[in-house]
Amino acid sequence: MTAAEGPGGGVLVPPTVAVHASFLAAVEEFRAEGRARADDNSMLGRDILTHGDRWADPDAFAAYVRLTLGDADDEAPRPPGHVPSTVLWWVVGDTFVGRLSIRHRMTRRLLEWGGIIGYDVRPSLRRRGHATAMLRASLPVARRLGFDPVLVTCDWDNIGSRKAIEACGGVLEDRRAEKLRYWIATGDT
Numbered sequence: 001m002t003a004a005e006g007p008g009g010g011v012l013v014p015p016t017v018a019v020h021a022s023f024l025a026a027v028e029e030f031r032a033e034g035r036a037r038a039d040d041n042s043m044l045g046r047d048i049l050t051h052g053d054r055w056a057d058p059d060a061f062a063a064y065v066r067l068t069l070g071d072a073d074d075e076a077p078r079p080p081g082h083v084p085s086t087v088l089w090w091v092v093g094d095t096f097v098g099r100l101s102i103r104h105r106m107t108r109r110l111l112e113w114g115g116i117i118g119y120d121v122r123p124s125l126r127r128r129g130h131a132t133a134m135l136r137a138s139l140p141v142a143r144r145l146g147f148d149p150v151l152v153t154c155d156w157d158n159i160g161s162r163k164a165i166e167a168c169g170g171v172l173e174d175r176r177a178e179k180l181r182y183w184i185a186t187g188d189t
C-alpha cells in the first residue's frame with residue numbers, strides 16, 4: 001500500500017486498529033466542530049453518526065475497521081447511488097491525522113458535485129500541510145483505480161481544500177453551484 005512520506009512522517013495506510021486511541025480523540029474534535037449532525041451527509045459524518053457511540057469498545061472499533069476496508073468490495077452494502085471506495089487513513093506514528101476516500105466509479109452526482117477523492121484532517125492538526133501531503137500521496141492509488149486525471153471538488157469558499165488541490169496540480173474546470181471542480185493528473189506523481 002502507499003507509504004508516501006508526508007509532513008512529520010505522515011503515511012497513507014489502510015484503516016487500522018493501531019491508531020484506536022487517537023482516532024477516538026479525533027472523533028471528539030470532529031464532533032466539537034459540528035460534524036456528525038443529522039444533516040452531515042459526508043462519509044465521515046455518517047460513520048460517526050451510525051457507529052461512533054460504540055468505538056470506545058476495541059471489538060466494535062475493529063469491526064468498524066473491517067467494515068471500512070470492506071467498502072472497496074463491489075458487493076458490500078451501501079446507500080443507494082453510492083459506489084465502492086478505497087478508504088485510507090493518514091497517520092503519523094500511532095496518531096490518526098486524517099482520512100481520505102477514493103471512489104471507484106464516476107457517477108453523475110460525483111461528476112457534478114462530489115468528485116472522486118474526499119478527505120478530512122482532524123481539527124487539531126490542520127494547517128500543517130497534512131491535507132496537501134495526503135492528497136498527493138493518494139494520486140498513485142487513484143491512478144491504479146483507473147483515474148487520470150482525477151476529479152476533486154471543494155466548496156468555493158474552502159480555502160484550505162482549494163490550496164491543497166492546487167498544490168497537487170489541480171486544474172480548475174469550472175464552478176457548479178457551490179462546488180469548484182478540479183482535475184488532477186495522477187500519472188506524473
Ligand SMILES: CC(C)(COP(=O)(O)OP(=O)(O)OC[C@H]1O[C@@H](n2cnc3c(N)ncnc32)[C@H](O)[C@@H]1OP(=O)(O)O)[C@@H](O)C(=O)NCCC(=O)NCCS
Nearest residue numbers: 119120121126127128129130131132154159160161163164
Ligand atoms: C480542508 C482541510 C482538509 C485542509 O486540511 P489542512 O491539513 O489544514 O490543509 P493544509 O495544511 O495542507 O493546507 C493547505 C493550504 O491551505 C491553507 N489553509 C488551510 N486551512 C485554511 C483555512 N481555514 N483558511 C485559510 N487557509 C487555510 C494552509 O495554510 C496551506 O496554505 P499554504 O499552502 O499556502 O501553506 C481541513 O480543513 C478539513 O478537514 N476541513 C473539513 C473537511 C473538508 O473541508 N474537507 C475537504 C472537502 S473538499
